[in-house]
Amino acid sequence: MTKIGVLALQGAVREHIRHIELLGCEAIAIKTIEDLNGLDGLILPGGESTTMRKLLDRYRLLKPIQTLAQQGIPTFGTCAGLILLAKKITGFEKSHLGIMDVVVERNSFGRQLDSFEVELSIPSIGDDIPAVFIRAPHIVSTGDNVEILATFENRIVLAKDGQFLGCSFHPELTEDVRVLQYFINMVNDYTKSSRTTVNSI
Numbered sequence: 001m002t003k004i005g006v007l008a009l010q011g012a013v014r015e016h017i018r019h020i021e022l023l024g025c026e027a028i029a030i031k032t033i034e035d036l037n038g039l040d041g042l043i044l045p046g047g048e049s050t051t052m053r054k055l056l057d058r059y060r061l062l063k064p065i066q067t068l069a070q071q072g073i074p075t076f077g078t079c080a081g082l083i084l085l086a087k088k089i090t091g092f093e094k095s096h097l098g099i100m101d102v103v104v105e106r107n108s109f110g111r112q113l114d115s116f117e118v119e120l121s122i123p124s125i126g127d128d129i130p131a132v133f134i135r136a137p138h139i140v141s142t143g144d145n146v147e148i149l150a151t152f153e154n155r156i157v158l159a160k161d162g163q164f165l166g167c168s169f170h171p172e173l174t175e176d177v178r179v180l181q182y183f184i185n186m187v188n189d190y191t192k193s194s195r196t197t198v199n200s201i
Contacts, residue, residue: 002187005030005039007065009055011047011080015172019180033064041074041187044081046134046170049106052080053096062097069099074163074190076183082166083137090140100164101143108155109136109168117174122150122158125182131157131169138168163190 001024006016008029020027020043028035030042042065044052056062069075077085077100085100109116115134121127131152139156142148150158150167157168158179165186171179 001026002184002191003028003038003040004184004187005036005042007042007044007052007061007081009047009059009061010052011045012078012170012172013045015170016043016045016078016180019172019177020184023177023181023184025184030061032059033061036061036064036068039068039073040191041076041183042068043183044075044077044084045172046079046081049080049083049096052084056084056096066097066099069097069163072163072190072194074165074183074186075099076165076167076180078167078172079134079136079170082139082168085164085166086139087143100161100166101146102156102159102161102166103140103142104137104166105140106137107135108138109133118152120150120152120157122179124149125178129171129178130174130176131167131171132173133169136168139166160186 003026004020005028008031017027084096086102086104087098088103090105117132119128120131146161148159
């Protein structure tokens with residue numbers, strides 16, 4: 001069974017776990033370094049990015065997650081998770097994980113009171129996909145190899161950089177699992193290619 005970890009230090013953890021299980025995968029709440037063992041994919045949920053960074057440092061999870069990225073493990077960041085993934089954050093000298101080739105801007109859709117839901121058409125995934133924006137960031141610019149999957153109001157809100165998927169919104173706060181299914185397809189493709197590589201040695 002495909003094993004998907006959800007960083008469980010803060011944020012929308014239970015919602016991601018519920019969706020993962022709905023799609024027939026095993027969900028693992030990641031709280032320690034040991035929890036990272038044997039994962040096929042990793043989700044960094046929404047929450048508050050500064051708080052999440054402090055907790056990553058406290059539990060010594062930052063470098064182990066970077067190591068997983070170097071090994072090719074697919075990683076999906078939603079909202080604050082996207083900020084954690086980004087190589088650069090506007091207005092800040094340092095990034096967090098710094099592993100996805102995008103520049104992001106925090107809180108670019110307004111404050112908590114300005115939260116809203118829209119429906120997006122995402123050619124790689126489907127039409128009428130509900131997207132919940134809560135103090136959401138957006139992707140200001142991308143590297144040459146990054147695929148832009150969705151925009152809203154001329155802002156990039158979903159992008160793929162090789163094994164990394166990042167979105168501004170919260171797909172886990174709706175009943176629609178198509179964005180998560182897209183990520184799980186990425187994980188399954190990675191798992192198949194890894195087995196092929198091992199078998200060919």
